[in-house]
Amino acid sequence: MGVFDIGDRSVGPTEPTFVIAEAGSNHNGDLGTAKELIDVAVEAGADAVKFQTFRASDMYVEDSGGVEYLDDDRSIYDVIESMEMPYEWIPELHDYCRDRDIYFMSTPFDERSAAELAEYVPAWKVASYTSSHHPFLRHLAETDKPIVMSTGAHDLDEVGESVATLRDAGATELALLQCVAAYPTPLEEINVRVIQTLREEFDVPAGLSDHTLDPVTAPSAAVALGASVVEKHFTLDKTMDGPDHQFALEPDELDAMVTAIRxxxxxxxxxxxxxxxxxxxxxxxxxxxxxxxxDIEAGDQFTEDNIGVLRSGQRSKGLHPKFYDELLGETAARLVSKDEGISWDDVAN
Incomplete structure (x- = not known):
């Protein structure tokens, strides 16, 4: 199984877990908020902070209707359009991350967003819903960047098709993340053991993209099962307006997650x-x-009445307990006082 690098950090089963603090679109269209999110990720000790870069027109049909889980009267197209991150932010956020010593990442959802990001990200993150977009996977694979791909809402055969597509297009540095596309995900549905399945089935580093509300349980379990990457959404405040805030971690929770992972x-x-x-x-x-x-006199036999298997404390140490049965019936070569450790030198012949 190959270990690969994201920047100067090695990613693989024998390496420290690469922690991605997923800011997503929780900047709410404000550059200052985006930088505050980077500060929070730095303070928590994450390896990378990740945003999302997309254009609604490249993601949804315009007459797309609503989505119940968002609790928003607008169409999903309008919601997504309101969450778009301006392309002109990308170099500024990259430089801000560089100055704060954290990796800048952002998930592209389309070719033109990938083109805007290519100069600034050390690896691609593929979102679950993009993981079966084979033409786009081929496009990313041709850039020779490492790829970290979530697998939510896809079964193992579909994941296999996507992995084959990436490999056929030249991708050699790949990690797969167990993910459940439910926001939030109940703890009993997160199925962390799938990390092992992905690692063994595809011979790649595997990890977890976690949407549970608990900051510690699933990430810690994932690391215990050998997760090479852990990703989790975070926000400045769960009560902020926007679809991704309520299931995201607040700053103290993100800090608790990274601490639990380490x-x-x-x-x-x-x-x-x-x-x-x-x-x-x-x-x-x-x-x-x-x-x-x-007390055992010279010439006396060692018996169950005069020897025992005891803790030595500060006294001289006797023979290993495995010799107890062998010692019974043997004869003492000298006086052995009570509590002394018995050695082979104390045994006649």
Missing amino acids: DTERVLGSDEKSVLDVETELYDIARRRIHATA
Whole structure:
């Protein structure tokens, strides 16, 4: 499975999780708000902050009707049109991110938006609803940028077709994200285990694009299952006007998510089982050894009445407990005082 780079950050199963703070369209058409969102992502410790770049005319048919989940009387076309990010923001937001030491990303939904972004993003993020747009996937693959693709509202066979399309078009650096296209997604529907399925089925780094309201549970579970990328929407304030604010994290929640991800990485640690330096003290005093439970004279036999398997504390350490049965019936070579650890030197012959 290939590890690839987004900027100077390596992305893959053996690397720290690449955290994308998804600002989306929560700038509400205000450049100052967009920069505030970048500041929040920086403070939280995200690796990248991501917006969305689209034009309604390239996304929806004009007479598109409404969408119930948005709770908005306008048509979905009008809603999307009101959320468009001006192209002229792109270089300014890129430079602002560069100065704040965070990667600028934005999801393109059409070829002309991709053309506006190409100079400024280190990787492409493909939205779930675009992941079966094969002509557009081929267009992105030909740019030789890494691609991170969400898979919401598509089954495994459809994901496979999209992966094949990307690979046939030359894409070699690809990560897939488990995603559920429900806003918000109930915890019991997020199906984090799909991360393993995507990784094993397509031999690529996999991760999670999470729309649950909980800032910690799904991202932490994803990292525990080996997520290489975690993405989650955030906002300055859930009560702001706009369709994507209510299911997004507020700044303190985004901070909690990144902290939980890094803490999860720390507790996962190494897969090598060994005695650690932090265990040394208790290794010495708390592991059980064979000790005399009564004074044993030279020539006496070791019996269940005069030896036992006990913790040594600060006393000399006896034989490993695995030798207990072997020691029974043997003869003491010298006086062994109560509580002493019994060694092979204490055994006659």
